[in-house]
Amino acid sequence: MVSQIPKETCPRPFLKWAGGKGRLITQYIDYFPKHYKTYYEPFLGGGAIFFYLHPPAARLTDINAELITTYRCVRDHVEELISLLQAHQNKHNKDYYYDVRAYPEGNDIEKAARLIYLNKTCFNGLYRVNSQGKFNVPVGRYKNPSICAENILRTASAALSTSEIEQADFTNILNYAQSGDDFVYFDPPYYPLSETSYFTAYSSYSFGENKQLQLRDIFAELAQRGVKVMLSNSDCEFIRKLYSDFNIHTISATRSINSNAKKRGKITEVLVTSY
Known part of the structure; x- marks a missing residue:
């Protein structure tokens, strides 16, 4: 279950990371499951959700070897x-x-x-x-x-002390999360809203439309097992259709990375849950 710790001792990300969720957590709180035993995050990045939840047990993975x-x-x-x-x-x-x-x-x-x-x-x-x-x-x-x-x-070191940390592709999650005792949060490279917004260079590993489809299938497989699954992605027709069988929530976000400063600002994203 989600642990409650004093705010002043809360662990928080030690890295800045494109697409980090630190500013969105207040909008996510109502959608986190109330009870689970093991937390899984296959696209770890800056780890804002992990550090906020501070779960007692976690398996944290990412394809980026340097990050891991x-x-x-x-x-x-x-x-x-x-x-x-x-x-x-x-x-x-x-x-x-x-x-x-x-x-x-x-x-x-x-x-x-x-x-x-x-x-x-x-x-x-x-x-x-x-x-x-x-x-x-x-x-x-x-x-x-x-x-x-x-x-x-x-503080981050203490929070990570009970976590498994491995380099792995997101598909590896199927070998681990099995039941309602597990909570999986996916924060993949977002589906691009335009050609110029296509940024997936967190590693030399690309994440195109086929990967998005594969991720949806894994989301559905985990949900069928009874795993609690949550996913963030772009607010666009492609993603909404892809996850139309699940609960889709609209989140207000701020676009902070764009070569044109005038194109930074408020946008919407989606938060998909299986529960």
């Missing part, structure tokens, strides 16, 4: 990670950023510190890779970026 390595290091080696981030913070400048961006080598903790450092100092906190799978976001214009948020990292 980072979560594991926050869970298992947070003090060593903090030390490396403090070093990055002391050295940070534009030239240092591009030097770090150019060289992804190192052990897992060094790779995790690199990802967090780049995430906190790159333009808009945007995770994007090129066709070779290399991070290619330019440096952001921050006067004093918060690179090493020690309290956030330690």
Whole structure:
């Protein structure tokens, strides 16, 4: 079931992430199931929903290997990670950023510190890779970026301590979630509202229409098993038709990533539930 913890000690995301759900949680609260034992999130990203719910048991997965390595290091080696981030913070400048961006080598903790450092100092906190799978976001214009948020990292580490964290494709969920004791939240790359809004570059792994159809089939299979399933996606005819057999709720959101500032602003999204 959903745990209740004092607000001041609530864990929260340690990464900025495109499509993060932190600002939408107040609209989601009424739709979270009241009782479940194990929480599953196959598109982990920044993990805002996981950190808000703070479930007693969870299996967290993502296709992005660097992201999963980072979560594991926050869970298992947070003090060593903090030390490396403090070093990055002391050295940070534009030239240092591009030097770090150019060289992804190192052990897992060094790779995790690199990802967090780049995430906190790159333009808009945007995770994007090129066709070779290399991070290619330019440096952001921050006067004093918060690179090493020690309290956030330690609180996140404690929240992750009872979680399984694995690199996996979303289809892997069928091997685990089986019954009404399980709650699955899907936050996939959204179906594009236009050609210019087609952003799926969280990894070199694309998420086109066929993947959206496959995800719907998995959603339906889990629902048939009695699993509590919730999904976020674009508010468009394609998605509404795809999930027409389920409960569809309209959520008010803010589009914050667009090359044209005038095209940022309020939009609607859908929240689909099986229950």
